[in-house]
Amino acid sequence: MAEPPFEQSVFINCPFDPDYDAPLQAILFCIVDLGFVPRLARERSDSAEMRVEKITGLIEASLYSIHDLSRCVAKKRGEHFRLNMPFELGIDWACRRYFGSGREAKRFLILEEKPYRYQAALSDISGCDIQYHAANFQQAVRKVRNWLVSEASIAADGATRILARYTDFQGWYFEKQLAAGFSDEDIKDYETSELLAAMMEWKDAGQPILPG
Amino acid sequence: MAKAGQHVVPNGGKWSVRKAGATRASGTFATQGEAIERARDVAQKQKTELFIHGRDGRIRERNSYGNDPHPPKG
Numbered sequence: 001m002a003e004p005p006f007e008q009s010v011f012i013n014c015p016f017d018p019d020y021d022a023p024l025q026a027i028l029f030c031i032v033d034l035g036f037v038p039r040l041a042r043e044r045s046d047s048a049e050m051r052v053e054k055i056t057g058l059i060e061a062s063l064y065s066i067h068d069l070s071r072c073v074a075k076k077r078g079e080h081f082r083l084n085m086p087f088e089l090g091i092d093w094a095c096r097r098y099f100g101s102g103r104e105a106k107r108f109l110i111l112e113e114k115p116y117r118y119q120a121a122l123s124d125i126s127g128c129d130i131q132y133h134a135a136n137f138q139q140a141v142r143k144v145r146n147w148l149v150s151e152a153s154i155a156a157d158g159a160t161r162i163l164a165r166y167t168d169f170q171g172w173y174f175e176k177q178l179a180a181g182f183s184d185e186d187i188k189d190y191e192t193s194e195l196l197a198a199m200m201e202w203k204d205a206g207q208p209i210l211p212g
Numbered sequence: 213m214a215k216a217g218q219h220v221v222p223n224g225g226k227w228s229v230r231k232a233g234a235t236r237a238s239g240t241f242a243t244q245g246e247a248i249e250r251a252r253d254v255a256q257k258q259k260t261e262l263f264i265h266g267r268d269g270r271i272r273e274r275n276s277y278g279n280d281p282h283p284p285k286g
Contacts, residue, residue, distance in 0.1 A: 138222070171263050171271070
């Protein structure tokens, strides 16, 4: 598959855990709906390539980045908080600052689940514009839509209409998977890479209500 | 021919019923139960699918009241 253009690529740096799957999938839908291409580390499966190499490649190839720092706090006693997301934000920051070749135009959205927590974990970014989504998929779509529309200076439908299309997409996807021999339980696994591919297929097909 | 299904979806703190492809919800309810009741009624009358979404926005249940081309097995 050809590399998507730099100007259309949105690097996604977020938790890859089951609790975050639903907001992530809604965010991916919003990005695809607005005509952009989400870029995730898991899209490149060459096991010989070090993960950090994959990440830096995607960062260099993306004008836009969404960094979600919601896991800056461990959920329970004894659990480690996750350092990958702030680390990747740091790489992206350095890319914009030092890489040159147009990367100084890179644009970031920093997301967090709750206000003010990041200040204790990563005070260096105090003063940056950070948006909160409360782990709510509708809120996450609103934040991502508003930021991307503003940064890319594009005309776009409101978040409510995008969310309505997300509902339509899911109905189409469910029927399509049933027709392909999946059970309800198979479908409700909601594997993110498969869903993302289907989101792009649905948009290319003209957003049909029912599978053809 | 299959028709557009009915969706029960979270809408802020409430629940809406929306026909696939419609620009607006046909009704908004305080509880998911009330929304399901209305959507089931419509789906039965229109002989179509009913999709119930969870708070996370994803479909958690599908019921067919039409000529289900993919009936549950067993």
